[in-house]
Amino acid sequence: MSDLRDLYQQVILDHYRAPRNFGGLKPNSCCAEGYNPLCGDQVKVCVRADGDRIDGIRFDGVGCAISTASASLMTEAVRGLERSEAEALLASFLALMTGDGDNGVPLGKLEVLSGVKDYPVRIKCATLPWHALRAALEGGDTETVTTE
């Protein structure tokens, strides 16, 4: 049986209360917005690249603990990666959420979100910022992706 303690681990609550890389989006970056029409969660992700390397990433928005912590942990994990590495991490994270096996890219600290997959209606909360990241990496500029 699923257990709320697996879902709301301390790390998640900590990132929810004190999100990292939050707000203060830099002007010369690529941004995309994610929106979940079901619950109204909204997240904007901005990435700044130096050549192929992502040297800055921030997010902003209002969301639940799961989407906020997921966004916060994502910014920590993605900063400093090559684009292709970020894309592989993204694929790996989405696979973790949908239970679609393992593509071999280690998720590290992001594993704390693995409890979410036992709460199917909450998976979209966790994946929302990642969909926004993908749109931002693809050039974005405040297009809105939805989880529907």
Place this chain on the structure above:
Amino acid sequence: MTARAVAVGNEQRDSAAFEVERLRACFPILERDVHGHRLVYLDNAASAQRPNVVIDAVSDCYRTYYANAHRGVHALSEQSTDAYEAARAKVARFIGAPDSHEVVFTRGTTESLNLVAQSYGRPQLEPGDEVLLTEMEHHSNIVPWQLVCEQTGARVRAAPITDDGELDLDAFAGMLNERTRVVALAHVSNALGTVNDIPAVVELTRARSDAAVVVDGAQAVPHMAVDVAALGCDFYAFSGHKMYGPGGIGVLWGRHELLAAMPPYHGGGAMITRVTFERSGYMAPPQRFEAGTPAIAPAIGLGVAVEFLESTGLDRIERHEQELLSHTMEVLNDLPWVRVPGHASKAGSARAAVVSLVIDGAHPHDVATILDEQGIAIRAGHHCAQPLMDRLGVPATVRASFGLYNTHDEVDSLVSGLHEVRRIFG
């Protein structure tokens, strides 16, 4: 007080005016467990549950006499037609409609409101005309009007609400003018429970404009006696599934003279007198607005839901639910980390048993998950009322909405659920 003493106290409260246990036994779903806990169903504003009599009526129709209505001369068709029309008559009596021909069966409130917007609004709205709504409307009483305004060049305006979540009647009156063609508002707000004073709205409207008054009664009909003649409005819309009836069926009541002057909404079978390729003649209301094969068994089930509400007694239902609401507000008042935005603090404000709350430091979506884990079904989100959420300055709320079968013990379960949220997020 010990938990046991509280439970005994609650039992007395529940049974004093109302035999809630006897009523609960009529709703088989209330016996189920969710995540190892007895279901506490507090999402009645989204959709209520059905009593056995309704489930049986629908199943009996399919098992013993179902056929298409208004189509055949054979025995089953006649029996189905009679039952379908009898349901219409029951609904008409239930809402005080002077004539059952004024009761149109639809798929629900949403379709009813779209029907009014397209068949009443569209032919007469002109550029510069106004449709006056309120800030507390459900999306289904906003979007149909936006669509018809895009088609006609008319514009949507929204009368403000106060911080207490009540319609600001002075401001509303100030927005009425000779260009106002339609006033459309909820009888009861699905997010706040606010009961709007429809007779006052009608009086103000009649004094200042020729507008039709369209009332979204989706959240009123399950909770209080409704008499459309006494309300004085022109159209009244509601859904079966929120009043312990089947899904897929709803009602539009309209004044006969208005319905009779309106063009059809959908075209098809059952709504025409004679069809040639040059032209078709339309039936009188309500058939004119019921193109195609209707939801026959659900309509029959709705008629039975109406009888169930009548025999239970809407005055008793209202009293019981009001007691649940006061109990809830009392305990929430003691929790400094819970806010109830848009809930009037002043006495005398009329509320249905719907409470929207926010908890410091915990997002409604997380609250819903934690409550669900304890078997408590509530709704978290914007409740299809995003303009209202914007007005209240919150992205979403947690909404507990009560029905006739809820108990004071369930109020206590909700509160202990909220304490669990606080324990995790505190």
